[in-house]
Amino acid sequence: MSKLGEILRERGPIHKVGVAGMGYVGIPSAVLFAEKFDFVLGFQRNSKSSGYKIEMLNSGLSPLKGEEPGLEELIAKVRAQGRFECTSDFSRIREMDAITVAIQTPFKDTVSLEPDFSALEEGLRQIGRYLNEGMLVVLESTITPGTTGGMAADILHEESGLVAGEDFALAHAPERVMVGRLIRNIQEHDRIVGGIDKESTERAIELYKPVLTKGRIIAMDSTAAEVTKTAENTFRDLQIAAINELALYCEAMRINVYDVRAGIDSLKGEGITRAVLHPGAGVGGHCLTKDTYHLERGVRLANSKLDYPPDAESLYVMARNINDFMPIHMYNLTSEGLSRLGKRIEYSRIAILGWAFINNSDDTRNTPAEQYYNMLIRDGATVSVHDPYVSESGGIKISRNMEDCLRGASAVAIFTGHSQYSNLKADMIKKLTGLHHPVIVDGRNVIDPDSFINEGFVYRGIGRGDKNYHYII
Structure with missing residues (x-):
């Protein structure tokens, strides 16, 4: 058994899940995880533009407007059960067994084809500072091919001293949702799961499989x-x-x-x-x-x-x-x-x-x-x-x-x-x-x-x- 495989075996099943980024992807993902795992923390910066989401979510309300069938009811349910909480305290990442990253990755312009990864990098550095041995980190953000095993692994290593694929699991499982049907899409669409190695892929499958109803896992x-x-x-x-x-x-x-x-x-x-x-x-x-x-x-x-x-x-x-x-x-x-x-x-x-x-x-x-x-x-x-x-x-x-x-x-x-x-x-x-x-x-x-x-x-x-x-x- 590999070093990472042994670490994951000793750590045991996933119980606590963190979701970084409370937006159109992070919110429905977090509350669906909360139905299947012991506890979920949603991590959100307490900024002027989006800090209001923390209070709303902790009050059992959805900060997303428009028609999102089932979302507000599920937020209220998992909050009432004490299975979900939203926080701006990123140090609590250390409590998690797995954390997903759903942070936007826009392009600066379409001439240089250079993405603006600043928000994603900041999120990864926050995670890296509190990363523990045996944790699973999954990028759900849409990213340039090569980013997970490249930039993401490097940043997490710089901040934690831990090596992806040896000390912790790292994977990419891209979101495939459309506003107006967020809950249904996560449950029913097939889920692409790609780890940087076999153990990372298997750990990510363990995270996503419970939330699927009709969808299946496609591993790569x-x-x-x-x-x-x-x-x-x-x-x-x-x-x-x-x-x-x-x-x-x-x-x-x-x-x-x-x-x-x-x-x-x-x-x-x-x-x-x-x-x-x-x-x-x-x-x-x-x-x-x-x-x-x-x-x-x-x-x-x-x-x-x-x-x-x-x-x-x-x-x-x-x-x-x-x-x-x-x-x-x-x-x-x-x-x-x-x-x-x-x-x-x-x-x-x-x-x-x-x-x-x-x-x-x-x-x-x-x-x-x-x-x-x-x-x-x-x-x-x-x-x-x-x-x-x-x-x-x-x-x-x-x-x-x-x-x-x-x-x-x-x-x-x-x-x-x-x-x-x-x-x-x-x-x-x-x-x-x-x-x-x-x-x-x-x-x-x-x-x-x-x-x-x-x-x-x-x-x-x-x-x-x-x-x-x-x-x-």
Whole structure:
């Protein structure tokens, strides 16, 4: 038996689990662990921006807004049972048998492809200071391939003097969650678990297996796990880019992308696999907007020759560029709609419906609406924003009163598919704008074009080439 194997055998089963980072990943993970293990500590910095989470969680409340089925009930349950606590005292890491790290890893920019690992490094150093022999450390954050066995192992060694794979177990088990279904995703999605060695992988499996209901464990080494996470998000981004590009083509050819999509999706049978997604106003969130660059950086840092067509742009980076263009396309559609009425962006009042990047959530990370907003402000528009779940974002005031947002607007742009927006009434919106011919730009295909066109609106929709050139009634 290896040294680490002997240490883990003497330490015994996992009883106490720590989760560093109380966000969209850390909170549901922590309370699910609390159902299966003796005690769980959630570690959260007591900062001005996020320290409030500590008190809320310890009061049995969820700091996450939006619709998250089962989360608040589970937080209240494990708090009442005394199985979960949130703390800013990182010295209590020494009490844990295992600790997971769910800290965001954004990129500084998309030119240098250098990630901002400062928050992750700080978290790892905190863990390293209190790391004990035989503990398990698992990175759940999305990271550049090679980070677990490289930077993470080095930092933990620097702070503790302990060696990963000899004195403690180290693994990567990437999160695979979507806001709006956090609890279900953790329980039902297969879990990728990759240790830096066999013992680390087995210890990480011991941690994650109890929380799975339908999902299964897929074991591999840590670098393969890192590539799996970055690649699966890169593939999804590629699929979104494919349908977004098709939507642009359909607009130019004056046809309906949703008819084409239904036709493509109708072919099913043996050997036929495809995922035809939906076009939209842009891609937001923490993962898809950056994981392509983690994958690209991992290849670059591998220091191995990449056999690839000379001077060809990466297909994945090209897909990123297409998805980043969609808020610009929304701006262009808005400008075209106003132009049909002899108006322009400058001096117009424009209402944005939806600031969160995903339906029925308060998650505003990398929202595509922000790029659109900034372009409008730059070009002299007056802009109001409505979102039923968000009240402020980066200093931008966001109203939860839709009537106030829409009143006097020359154009309305739908950026998020919140369920509230699928019930928008053309006559009500027209009355609020006070115009005979307002403009409406549907970035999520949530309204019926004809009902708005018949009410006198100038309609523009992504992929709706069949409607974008209508007569003004």
